[in-house]
Amino acid sequence: MTASHDSAPIDLAPFERLRTDLRGTLLLPGDEGYDAARAPWNLSVEQRPAAIAEPADVDDVRAIVLAAREAGLGVTTQPNGHGASDGLDGVVLVRPRRLDELHVDAEARVLRAGAGVNWGRALAALDGTGLIGLAGSNPEVSVVALAIAGGQSMFSRRYGLTARSIIAVEMVDAAGEVRRVTDADDGELLWALRGGGGLFGVITAIELALHPGDTxxxxxxxxxxxxxxxxxxxxxxxxxxxxxxxxxxxxxxxxxxxxxxxxxxxxxxxxxxxxxxxxxxxxxxxxxxxxxxxxxxxxxxxxxxxxxxxxxxxxxxxxxxxxxxxxxxxxxxxxxxxxxxxxxxxxxxxxxxxxxxxxxxxxxxxxxxxxxxxxxxxxxxxxxxxxxxxxxxxxxxxxxxxxxxxxxxxxxxxxxxxxxLGMQTSLADAYGPEVLERLEAVKHRLDPEGLIRSNRPLR
Structure with a gap:
């Protein structure tokens, strides 16, 4: 099976094979449910990805990334579609909604959330703990998406931006390798993930510091x-x-x-x-x-x-x-x-x-x-x-x-x-040249072929 991409055919055979092995779901253009699944939160954005994948676990994420590499496609992640801004031509759209792990360690003051967890559910889990997470004001926004994009919370003037509360990130990189990223094992990558967005891999889970706030x-x-x-x-x-x-x-x-x-x-x-x-x-x-x-x-x-x-x-x-x-x-x-x-x-x-x-x-x-x-x-x-x-x-x-x-x-x-930042913007609208060069160096080390696409590009 092939699909059109800038007048050149795309080989979707790897995804036809993947469909039978995936524990989650895979939709291709023409499949029932494709049109509903491709819609972002901002309905003015018309996106038509080459495929839409909803992984059930980390192994599914690895398989999706490797299939996209084989097919010559990019990969981007949108839990709910907030931040969508382009058509995703030649891109596999990952919807990680089934990665719904959620755990609150009140003693350690740590929130662990899968990439499919929204802030509304995370905050409900904090009730009664006397702790707060640096959430945005919309409960439908993904915990991961807000944190890696900076995340200004109504609690940030007291406790800082959400990105700076990131303790660890678990992700699948462009080579299909599973990584757990902390300051101890790859501080430069975690530096980039704290505000650099989804450029560096498909994030499967995140751990954030929690803060006192019982009243x-x-x-x-x-x-x-x-x-x-x-x-x-x-x-x-x-x-x-x-x-x-x-x-x-x-x-x-x-x-x-x-x-x-x-x-x-x-x-x-x-x-x-x-x-x-x-x-x-x-x-x-x-x-x-x-x-x-x-x-x-x-x-x-x-x-x-x-x-x-x-x-x-x-x-x-x-x-x-x-x-x-x-x-x-x-x-x-x-x-x-x-x-x-x-x-x-x-x-x-x-x-x-x-x-x-x-x-x-x-x-x-x-x-x-x-x-x-x-x-x-x-x-x-x-x-x-x-x-x-x-x-x-x-x-x-x-x-x-x-x-x-x-x-x-x-x-x-x-x-x-x-x-x-609004639509049609890049990280260059937020950061200066030296920061962008450092981000580009991390991107080149992790993904020299540019397989992983962010909803907000570097430039």
Whole structure:
């Protein structure tokens, strides 16, 4: 059997043979279920891989990698499809959902998760331990994917970026060899995996350090757009004064849809997400600084457990078509707050849906141990993340995002986390030339033929 790749045939015979031996599943173009399996989380990305494999174990992963090598194809991994950005022409797509091992060692403060484990399940397993993992705000994101892409958590200002909490990575390399990577046996490779993404092998499991957090308080506040500049300014000031407090500060336009309350449909609002590792009284005192500025439309602040983090963040989890843009920005002062609010309103008139600034600083900028990870110490004051929903075909995504691109150009900052980069970006948009050269050296040592493809390439 052959398939087309840039007008040249692809020999899929190795996969036809593999199909009978695999404990997991393998789908080729034309198979029932192929179209559903190839869809990423961002439905605006059209990807048509040469094959889609769902391994049942590490031996399956080895067999898939070796079959791809024999067929002259690349290999990329997408647990759920977050971060997908191209068509995957001539690439085998690995969905590691059945690699679902999960173990919490509370005494050692270590989380071990298979590549198919999402943060929602991992955090639920931490309930009652008094420990927290450096999760993102979306429960459907893979533990592995967030960590190797940098991973800015609402706990990161207290405990650092997720990538720097990686203790060990287990993977199958481009030669089909199974590796357990630690600082002791290959510190240079683990340095690259701490923020360099999926360039170096098919990861099967990861081990992350856990941190104390038996009492948590936080949630979301929503304010009318008329108070946006004042609220944003107050939130930025709070971020400067409290470097361990998790803050996500932004604006959004609610879609005019029945799923939302009538008083919010189609409305532009300012939003502040707050997460405090500590008691309710202290956390509420932080929030009171914002509540003194304006009356909120909605107040969802509450004491919560680590397993309830997703409900506190309340991010959408269903696949949808979007266009996004991310950038490092600063300084986060009153002038920026004013210009940010104005830029968002202009973008919202063109279809922009949301934009937030994740406050940085605190442990994120800690130089101690920074040399052990490619992500290092990040000194940008804030990371901008934005998106335009593309449900309406009349929305021009470039026009919707243009005001925020202009804003980022006026307020540039050094340092970026790859997980905050938008579509059609590479690691060159996050790291400087010397870091890229060092990453390339690791890539050449592990995979000189470029068999393993990342959802975010080096350049």
């Amino acid at each position: 948590l308080y936080g949630g979301g506040l929503v304010f009318p757009a008329e108070s946006a500049t004042e609220v944003l300014s107050a939130a930025f000031a709070l971020a400067r004064d409290e470097p361990e407090l998790g803050l996500d500060i932004g604006m959004m336009r609610f879609p005019d849809a029945p799923v939302f309350p009538p008083h919010l449909r189609g409305r532009v609002v300012a939003t502040v997400g707050l997460v405090h590792v500590g008691d309710e009284v202290t956390g509420q005192a932080f929030a009171d600084r914002l509540l003194a500025v304006a009356e909120p439309i909605a107040n969802a602040l509450t004491a919560f457990t680590i397993g309830q983090l997703a409900a506190v963040a309340a991010e959408p989890v269903d696949p949808m078509p979007t266009a996004d843009f991310g950038a490092a920005v600063g300084p986060l002062d009153q002038a920026f707050a004013r210009d940010f609010a104005e830029a968002f309103v202009r973008g919202a008139d063109r279809g922009l849906t949301r934009c937030s600034i994740r406050a940085m600083g605190g442990a994120i900028a800690d130089e101690l141990g920074a040399e052990l990870s490619v992500i290092g110490a990040v000194h940008a004051p804030g990371l901008l993340s934005s998106g335009a929903l593309l449900l309406d075909p009349s929305v021009d995504p470039e026009a919707a995002l243009a005001p925020l691109r202009e804003l980022a150009a006026r307020y540039p900052a050094e340092g970026m986390v790859p997980s905050f």
